[in-house]
Amino acid sequence: MRLFGQEKTYIFPVFVMGLFSVTILAGFIGTLLPSFNYLPVIGHTNLSLSVWFDFFSYPGIQTSILVTIFSGMTASFCVVTLAFLFISVSYENALWKFFEKILSPVLSIPHAAFAVGFGFLIAPSGWMVRLVSPVLTGFHTPPDWILLNDPLGISLTIALVIKEFPFLIMVAMGALGQLDIKKTLLVGRALGYKKEQIWLKVLIPRLYPHLRLSIFAIIAYSLSVVDMAILLGPNTPSSLSVLVLKWFNDPDVNFKLLASAGSLCLFFIVLVSIFIVYLIERIAHFFLGPWITNGKRSSFLALFKPFIAFMGICIILFTIISSVILVIWSLAWQWRFPDFLPTTWSLNFWAKGMVSSFDPVMTTVVTGVASAFIGLFLTIGCLEHEGNYRKNQTNQNQNSQDLIGLNQIRKKRTNNFIKNIHYFLYLPLLVPQITFMAGIQLLLVIMKMDGYWITLMGSHLLFVLPYMFIALSATYLSFDERVTDQAMLLRRSYARVMLSVKWPMLLKPILFSFAIGFSVSVAQYIPTMLVGAGRFSTITTEVVNIASGSDRRIMAVYALIQQCLPLIMFAAAIIIPKILYYNRKGMQV
C-alpha cells in the first residue's frame, strides 16, 4: 500500500548523503593541500613533499604514532571482546537488566569529565591509594608510580575501554532485538549446546554485522581521541592526535602545515586499522567456519562467567565512582593527600559556577535541542525511507516466486544501497574530527559563515545525526508494519498515520534517541571552537577552559553541570512516556 508522501521519503537520504559528503570532502581538501605545502596565506604556494619529510623527522614522531596505534587498537580490541563475552554470559540476567537501566546515564557522562574523575581515582595521589593510606601503606606522601600518563598509554587504554564498552553494549541491545534469540537458544540447546557456546557460535556471528560500523567508529574514536588523551595519555611524546592539536594551536604558523600532515597521517592510521579489521573479518570467516561446526558443545567460557560479570560491574563502578569524586571535589575547600575526604568543605564553587555557567548552559541547551530536533527529523525521514524500501523489496520477492536467483541479486543490491546510507551517516564518526574540521573552518570563513549560530548548530548536527541513527534504527525498522498498514486502511493519510499511530507507539525510543542526540551535541568541543569562532561558549568549552587551569573544585562543578544536562534529557525520555501512557500497559515496555 503506497500513499501520498510515501514516495518522497528518498529526499531524506539524498539530502543527508549530499550534506555529509560535501562538508567532509571540503574539510578534507582544506587539510590535504597544506600537507603538501600549499597554504598561500603564509606564503606557501609550491606543492612539495617537504612537509611530510618534516613530519616524519619530528622528534619522537615514531613513538607518537606507535603509542596511538597501540592504545587505540588495544582499547578497541578489548572493548569488542569484552562486550561479546559479556553479552554471551549475561544476556537477560539480572546484571543485564541492571545495565539496561543504568546505561544511558553512564553513556551521557562526557569523556572529559570521566577522564578527570578517573584520573583522580587511579593516580598515585588518588582516591584508591588514599583509601589505604597511610594506615596500610605507610604513605604520607604519594608513591612515585607511573599510573597516569604512562609512556605506553595503558591508563588511556583502560579509560577508553571503560568509556566505550557501555556504548557498544547499548548498540548491541538495540540490535539484539532483531535476532530471534529465544528460539535460537532453544534450537541450540535442543541440539545439546550450552548457552554460552550458542552465543559464541551462532548469535555473536549474527550480531556482528549489526555492530560493525559502531566498532569502526570506536576504532576511529580511540585512535583520534583528544580530550581523554590530554588528561590520561602519555606526553613525552603525546599521542598523535594531541600532537596535531598542539601544532594547530602553535603560535608559529608554519606548524599548521605539520598539523595538516599529522591529521592526515591520523586519518590514514584509522583507514589502515579499519582495513586490518576487515582483513581479520575475512580470516576469521575462514577459520570460524570449521570451529563453529566442530560439534563441541561445552565452552570454557562458562568457567569465566563470574570473571566477565565482574569486569562488567567494575566498568560501571569505575564510571560511577569517577562521578562521585567530582561531586566531592566540587564541595571541597582543602583536600590534600592522604586525606580520604576534604578537610574543609565549601559551597562557594557551586555558587560561583552556577552564576558564571548560566549563559554557556543556555547556549548549550538551545544548540543541543535544535540539533537533536533536526537530527530526529532527518533520522526518521531516512529510516522511513529505508523501511519503505525494504517493504517494497520483500513485496516484489513474494510476487515472483520462481525467480529465486534474481531476487537474491536484487535483495543484495538493496542491502548495498542501505549500507551506503549507513556509511555516509557514519563518515563523521570514521574520519578523525581534527582531520576535516580545520578545513571546514577555513571554508566557512571564506564563505563568511563562521561565527554564526546556525553553522555551529550544523556542525553539531554532523555528529548528532549518526548517533541518533544508531540509537533509533534497530527499533524503528523492526516496528510491526502491519499496524501502520491497518491504520492506513482506516485513515488513508501517510502523515496522519505517522503522527497518530507510528510515532506515538515509538515515543520512547524516539525520545531516547533525541536524548542521545542532545548529549552528543553537548559534548562537542572541536566543532564548537572552530566553527563557532569562539563566539559561542558552551558548557563543554567552559569545562575544557577551566580544565586548563589548576582549580579542580570549580572544574568539578562545571563538569557536573555538563553531566547533568544530558541526564535531565534522558530522565525526560524515560518519564514522559510513563506519564502519557500511565494507563496503557502495552506501552510500558
Add this chain to the structure above:
Amino acid sequence: MRQFFLIFLSLLFLGFLSQAHAVDWEEIEKKAKGQTVYFNAWGGSQPINEYIQWAGRLVQKKYGVRVIHVKATDIGDVVSRILVEKAAKKLQNGSVDLMWINGENFKAMKENTLLFGPFSQNLPHFQKVDNQKKTLKYDFTVPVDNLESPWGMAQLVFSYDTSQVLKHPETMSDLLAFAKKHPGKFTYPAIPSFHGTTFIKQALSELIHDPKILSQKVSAPDFEKHTQPLWDFLDALHPLLWRKGKVFPTSGSQMLSLLNDNEIFISLSFNPNSVSNAIENGELPNTIRTYIHKGGTIGNAHFVAIPFNSSAKPGAMVFANFLLSPLAQARKANPKIWGDPSVLDIKKLSGPDKKLFDDVPKGIATLSADELGPGLPEPHVSWVQALEKEWLKKYNK
C-alpha cells in the same frame, strides 16, 4: 630669552599635542559607545575570569562598551583563527577584537602582520606605565612598538612546601642536590609549554658561562657549545624528577595540583602572587612559600593586542585603556582578587590613585619587590626555538 622662548614654544606645542590627543580620545570614546568587544583571553582560572567580568561590567557602565570574554584554552588557537580569517580575506569584522597575548604568540602575530597598528601610546592611562621596564618595551626580545598595550608583569618564582623542605635551593645546582635528597619530588612542565620553556631558559641563564650571549641571535656552533652545561644538568636531573622524568606535567597549572597533592615539594609559577592567591582560595595549604634563585629569575610582561580585522577597534582601545587604569591595575594586583603585578609606575601616581595601591594587601607568600629584584632578561627569541627543538629531540622518546 631665546631659551625661554624655546621652552614656551615647546610647551605650547606639547599643550597642543595633548589637546589634540584629548580630542582624539574623546572621539574614540564616542565611537566606542555601543560597541561589543570580543576579548579573547585564556579562561582557565576562575579568579581571572571573575576579574575580567568585573572589568567588563565597569566598562559597560562607564563607556557603554560591552565586553564579552571569549575563553580560550590556548591563545595559539586564537592566533590561528585570525590567520585563517586573513587567509579567507576577511579583512573586517574579524571574530577577535582584543586578545591577551605575549611572547611567541605576539611574535607570530607581528610577523604575519595580523596586528592593528600602534595604538597603546594613544591610551590616556598609558602615560602612567612604568617605561623604565625593559620587559614592557621588548616582549620576549621582540620590540613591542606600541602594537600591544601592557597589562601585567610576570616573573618566574619557585614555591616550596615548608612542612617538607627546611631550606629551599638557591641555585640550579642546589636544586639538583635537593632532587638527589628527595627523588621524585620536583618536576617541571614538558616543553613546549610556557612554564617548561621558562624553566629551561632560567636554567640556561644560570648555567651558561657567558650570559651576555643570550641576548643575541643564536647560531648553531654557539648553541652546542653554550648549552652543553644545560644538557649535562638536565641529564643529571631527569632521573631524579617526579616519575623519574618519564612523565612530565603538561602545564604550569598542573604543577599547582601536584604541589597540593604532595606529589612534589617544589614547584614553579610565573606570577609572584599566585601562591598567595591559591592559599587564599584554599587551593594550596598555608605551608607553601615562594622564593627565587640567587641572581634573579626571568621576568616578562603580558599585554593586550588588537587584531587587524577587529570589528570594534575603538571599543577595544577603551577597554585596553580601562585595564591600564589605576583602579583596574590595583584590583588586579590584589592577591585576594588575582594578584597580578601592576605595569604602572607607582611613583607617577598621586592622591587617591596612589592610595589604591597602598591599600593592596601583601600576599602571605609573596616576595617583596626588593626580594624579587629587577628580573633577568629573556634570552633572544631565537634561543627558545632552538632550545625547544633540542629538548624534544633529547627527551621526547
Add this chain to the structure above:
Amino acid sequence: MSLELENISILKQRSSIFDPVNLVIKPGEITTIMGPSGCGKSTLLSAVSGSLDKVFTLKGSVFLYGRDMANLPMEKRNIGILFQDDLLFPHMDIRGNLAFAIKEKTSRAQKNKIIDTALKTAGLKGFEKRDPSSLSGGQKARISLLRSLLAKPTALLLDEPFSKLDQTLKAKIRAFVFSQIKKMNIPALLVTHDPMDCPEGGVILNLNKEKG
C-alpha cells in the same frame, strides 16, 4: 517404555493450566496432542524439553528410557525440537547448519558423508553450499528436521511444525518427517491444532481443562 509423562501438570499461580497428563510413547511412535490455541500445548512441550518458563511450576515427572529428566538442563536431555519456523542459522550455509548438529570428534570426511547421505534422503542432494534464505519453505523445513536428527536425539518434539506450509507441501513434508522418525526409531510428541497432521493410527490426546 521410552518417553513417559507421568502425571504431568503445569501450574501458573497455583492453578493448573490443564488436567494431568499421562503418556507413554514407544520408539518410532508419534503421539499427537491436540487442543485449541492457548490450552497449554506448547507449554507442555517446553516442560518435556526442559525450557519451561520460570512463571510456571511443573508437577509430575518425565522419564526418557527410564531416566528422570527433572534435574537435567535442556542441553543434557538429548531431546530434539522442531518448530514451525525453520530457525536455520542464516549466517551459515546448509552444510554448516547440518554440521553444527553432528557430535564432536567426527572427522571432516565422515561429516561430509553423513551430510551427503542426509541430504540425499531429503531429496536435496548438492545443497551443501546453498544459503538457507535461498531455499523454499518446504526445503527449509526438511533441512531443519535433518539438523534435529543429525544430533542423534533420543526423542523428538514437534511444535506445530507444518502450520506455516501450504496445503500441497504439507502432506509431503509430513510424510517425510514421519518416515524419518520411524527410521530413527525414537519416540515423538507432536503438538498441533490441525487434525490432518495426526499420523494414521497414532495416539491422540486432547488437552482439556475441566470446567470449575
